[in-house]
Amino acid sequence: IYTASGRLIRVLDSNNTFESGADMNEGGYHEIMWDGLDVDGNFIANGIYFYKITAKSGSKTVTKIGKLAKAR
Numbered sequence: 001i002y003t004a005s006g007r008l009i010r011v012l013d014s015n016n017t018f019e020s021g022a023d024m025n026e027g028g029y030h031e032i033m034w035d036g037l038d039v040d041g042n043f044i045a046n047g048i049y050f051y052k053i054t055a056k057s058g059s060k061t062v063t064k065i066g067k068l069a070k071a072r
Contacts, residue, residue, distance in 0.1 A: 001034070002050045009038040009049070036070065046071050 001010040012034055036043055047070060054063045 001044075002052070004048050004050070009044060010034070011039075044070055 001012065002008055012032055038044055049068050049070060050065060051068060052063060052065050054061060056062075
């Protein structure tokens with residue numbers, strides 16, 4: 001997860017997220033839940049953030065970048 005200015009605020013992996021219960025190595029729909037905390041354990045401020053997801057299968061790698069908004 002990155003700020004709008006490009007600063008990395010959190011890396012989500014299987015050690016710090018809740019996954020949908022499906023095997024993440026299998027194809028199909030998956031969800032990863034994020035608690036909204038930065039790397040220091042503080043809640044992020046309201047605003048626009050970006051995420052980057054990388055999926056690997058064999059020798060193929062696909063990376064997607066998306067946008068999310070936090071408002072509360």
